[in-house]
Amino acid sequence: MIEFEHVSKRYPERGDALKDLTFRLEAGEMAFLTGHSGAGKSTLLKLIGLLERPSRGSVRVGDDDLARLPRRRIPAHRRRIGMVFQDHRLLAERSVFDNVALPLVTAGMTRDDIGKRVRAALDQVGLLKLERALPLTLSSGEQQRVGIARAVVGRPEVILADEPTGNLDPELSQEIFRLFERFHQLGVSLLIATHDLDLIQSLGHRTLVLKQGRLVADAIPRPAAPEPGPESDPAPAP
Numbered sequence: 001m002i003e004f005e006h007v008s009k010r011y012p013e014r015g016d017a018l019k020d021l022t023f024r025l026e027a028g029e030m031a032f033l034t035g036h037s038g039a040g041k042s043t044l045l046k047l048i049g050l051l052e053r054p055s056r057g058s059v060r061v062g063d064d065d066l067a068r069l070p071r072r073r074i075p076a077h078r079r080r081i082g083m084v085f086q087d088h089r090l091l092a093e094r095s096v097f098d099n100v101a102l103p104l105v106t107a108g109m110t111r112d113d114i115g116k117r118v119r120a121a122l123d124q125v126g127l128l129k130l131e132r133a134l135p136l137t138l139s140s141g142e143q144q145r146v147g148i149a150r151a152v153v154g155r156p157e158v159i160l161a162d163e164p165t166g167n168l169d170p171e172l173s174q175e176i177f178r179l180f181e182r183f184h185q186l187g188v189s190l191l192i193a194t195h196d197l198d199l200i201q202s203l204g205h206r207t208l209v210l211k212q213g214r215l216v217a218d219a220i221p222r223p224a225a226p227e228p229g230p231e232s233d234p235a236p237a238p
């Protein structure tokens with residue numbers, strides 16, 4: 001569960017990025033976050049990952065009020081969250097395996113456990129055969145799947161994705177969103193910031209819309225009505 005209560009975020013040099021946001025994402029829920037460039041999407045995700053702190057209001061993740069989380073528990077909090085970025089942020093000189101292993105190495109896991117977890121994560125994203133490859137030898141869709149494997153390798157409760165398909169064509173974007181839906185079916189909570197309105201519309205999950213830092217809509221989009229065909233044309237007058 002993620003809960004924002006009257007959250008505002010002000011960057012001293014730029015002013016308000018988020019204004020009085022209140023919403024709740026239930027455990028296991030999948031939702032999209034959309035809005036114009038500069039609307040505050042990345043800032044909202046950063047508050048959940050504790051990469052930024054709110055200026056006002058409270059953010060809760062599970063039982064934790066993030067403002068009261070002791071410093072020593074911040075690494076454990078970050079491990080509950082898998083982050084996926086538009087630009088993958090992979091280490092170019094390290095193999096796919098090493099990139100995915102990184103969060104587990106940082107967490108001090110044993111080599112055996114790391115091997116098992118990394119291969120399971122690569123299997124989930126369909127990249128088991130490429131574990132020795134270097135990221136730059138992969139397509140952008142494959143690189144993004146490595147980024148997703150790295151995000152899920154620690155078995156997070158929450159996945160936050162910031163424009164994960166920003167660099168991908170529509171077919172690869174579909175593939176990435178199908179992967180996210182699979183994690184959703186496994187019980188992971190997901191909040192995905194995206195500009196891809198067609199995909200949002202077609203998938204029919206809850207969508208939060210930000211405009212200049214305010215939450216201006218929170219609803220499940222209905223699929224677009226089909227264009228009226230000839231059979232639905234009104235009968236000609238006799």
Ligand SMILES: Nc1ncnc2c1ncn2[C@@H]1O[C@H](COP(=O)(O)OP(=O)(O)OP(=O)(O)O)[C@@H](O)[C@H]1O
Nearest residue numbers: 011013014017035036037038039040041042043044
């Ligand atoms: N570290 C920062 N320091 C100062 N201002 C920032 C910082 N990060 C974001 N901002 C400002 O906060 C506002 C919201 O930015 P944010 O990146 O959250 O929007 P966004 O909706 O993710 O945009 P985009 O879709 O372009 O990524 C913008 O005006 C931006 O300039």
